[in-house]
Amino acid sequence: MKVLVIGGGGREHALVWKIAQSPLVEKVFCAPGNPGTAQLAENVAIGVDQLDKLLAFAYENKIDLTVVGPEQPLSLGIVDLFESHGLKVFGPSQKAAFIEGSKAFSKDLMQKYHVPTAAYGVFTDQAEAEAFIERTGAPIVVKADGLAAGKGVIIAQTCEEAVSAVRDMLSGNSFGTAGSRVVIEEFLTGEEASFLVITDGKNIIPLASAQDHKAIFDGDLGPNTGGMGAYSPAPVVTQDIHDKAMQQVIQPIVAGMAAEGRPYRGVLYAGLMVKDGQVKTLEFNARFGDPECQPLLMRMKSDIVPVLMAVALGNLSGIDISWHDKAAVCVVMAAEGYPGDYRKGDGIEGLEDAARIDDVYVFHAGTTLLNNRCVTNGGRVLGVTALGDSIQKSINTAYRAVDCISWKGAQFRRDIGKKALGRI
Numbered sequence: 001m002k003v004l005v006i007g008g009g010g011r012e013h014a015l016v017w018k019i020a021q022s023p024l025v026e027k028v029f030c031a032p033g034n035p036g037t038a039q040l041a042e043n044v045a046i047g048v049d050q051l052d053k054l055l056a057f058a059y060e061n062k063i064d065l066t067v068v069g070p071e072q073p074l075s076l077g078i079v080d081l082f083e084s085h086g087l088k089v090f091g092p093s094q095k096a097a098f099i100e101g102s103k104a105f106s107k108d109l110m111q112k113y114h115v116p117t118a119a120y121g122v123f124t125d126q127a128e129a130e131a132f133i134e135r136t137g138a139p140i141v142v143k144a145d146g147l148a149a150g151k152g153v154i155i156a157q158t159c160e161e162a163v164s165a166v167r168d169m170l171s172g173n174s175f176g177t178a179g180s181r182v183v184i185e186e187f188l189t190g191e192e193a194s195f196l197v198i199t200d201g202k203n204i205i206p207l208a209s210a211q212d213h214k215a216i217f218d219g220d221l222g223p224n225t226g227g228m229g230a231y232s233p234a235p236v237v238t239q240d241i242h243d244k245a246m247q248q249v250i251q252p253i254v255a256g257m258a259a260e261g262r263p264y265r266g267v268l269y270a271g272l273m274v275k276d277g278q279v280k281t282l283e284f285n286a287r288f289g290d291p292e293c294q295p296l297l298m299r300m301k302s303d304i305v306p307v308l309m310a311v312a313l314g315n316l317s318g319i320d321i322s323w324h325d326k327a328a329v330c331v332v333m334a335a336e337g338y339p340g341d342y343r344k345g346d347g348i349e350g351l352e353d354a355a356r357i358d359d360v361y362v363f364h365a366g367t368t369l370l371n372n373r374c375v376t377n378g379g380r381v382l383g384v385t386a387l388g389d390s391i392q393k394s395i396n397t398a399y400r401a402v403d404c405i406s407w408k409g410a411q412f413r414r415d416i417g418k419k420a421l422g423r424i
């Protein structure tokens with residue numbers, strides 16, 4: 001069977017890596033892909049937002065299954081488009097992907113279906129937003145309603161900061177139309193976890209637990225990024241927390257989306273805050289997390305292709321997923337300046353040395369080839385991922401691989417996985 005993966009980041013490299021291992025698959029394509037996916041698949045030079053070109057490619061090449069990585073094509077309706085032409089595709093419809101595309105929608109949905117989340121308000125008016133901020137007090141969280149590439153969340157330490165973040169968003173200065181409506185919410189404390197499930201809209205298969213590291217610097221300091229590293233399993237997700245996440249968050253939302261006429265098929269990602277044995281939901285994403293996908297897929301024992309195909313066909317019953325009884329850790333290496341403006345075009349050294357280490361896989365994200373040499377081309381450049389018998393062993397192996405790799409200004413966190421060690 002022929003599979004097309006859409007996207008070009010570390011998540012998509014991991015998907016290509018996993019899908020290419022399936023005995024059911026004869027060829028994988030990746031659009032647009034990156035130099036990492038090119039080693040396992042044929043890259044196709046079509047952008048993730050060029051839906052008509054992607055459709056024509058899938059049609060002409062008789063693609064049996066398309067797997068959509070990022071949120072943007074989902075929000076643009078790629079799943080609806082492919083399905084209307086009789087093509088099999090893994091991912092939520094445009095109406096279902098709205099759970100990520102609008103934070104106001106997702107908060108209202110949580111409220112309607114009694115899913116625990118932070119107290120909030122939705123505003124388009126500056127004065128009303130300011131009154132809410134004064135009433136609530138700082139710290140307080142200001143979020144652009146629409147998609148903002150993971151950067152639309154401001155944790156304001158003072159009311160003044162919150163007021164100015166709202167002003168920037170509502171005026172369209174930051175995030176354009178994505179910020180023309182804002183969600184303002186209570187600041188939550190606790191430990192975060194990424195809780196992902198695969199669902200056909202009725203049957204739900206939880207994936208292994210994972211934890212991301214959002215902040216740029218060690219100790220969770222500095223501005224938030226798309227994610228600087230992840231590991232699985234996450235000991236903060238005990239059996240009790242897992243059960244609460246399923247019963248209080250995932251099941252009501254999957255049922256609620258169906259009741260709203262937005263049946264959800266694909267990966268549903270709940271960002272959770274865990275505190276004192278309770279869970280609250282920070283957000284939903286309509287896709288695999290990046291970098292959570294990298295350690296999760298390294299731990300997945302089952303062939304992923306029958307799972308993805310079952311969802312595309314609309315029936316997951318009878319399918320289950322087994323996991324290696326090991327831990328995986330992914331350390332993201334980023335370009336100098338990230339998450340702000342970052343350098344590009346620096347030659348990357350040591351990739352072959354890292355790849356020679358057992359149980360290590362280096363997933364590419366922001367890389368490109370220049371005169372046959374791999375150079376940096378994005379904020380998050382690589383996801384250096386290791387599998388091991390314990391979190392500690394996979395941390396050691398991942399950093400041994402990271403230490404082989406260098407380029408000018410490379411930055412990465414030294415403490416990926418450390419929180420897990422504190423809980424074992």
Ligand code: AMP
Nearest residue numbers: 118141153185186187188214271282283
């Ligand atoms: P979101 O895209 O809504 O998940 O927000 C991105 C990140 O901002 C989360 O992973 C948290 O680290 C942080 N965050 C979001 N909402 C809150 C909140 N209500 N309280 C504390 N931190 C938050």
Ligand code: GLY
Nearest residue numbers: 226227289290291
């Ligand atoms: N790593 C967080 C996300 O994918 O949204």
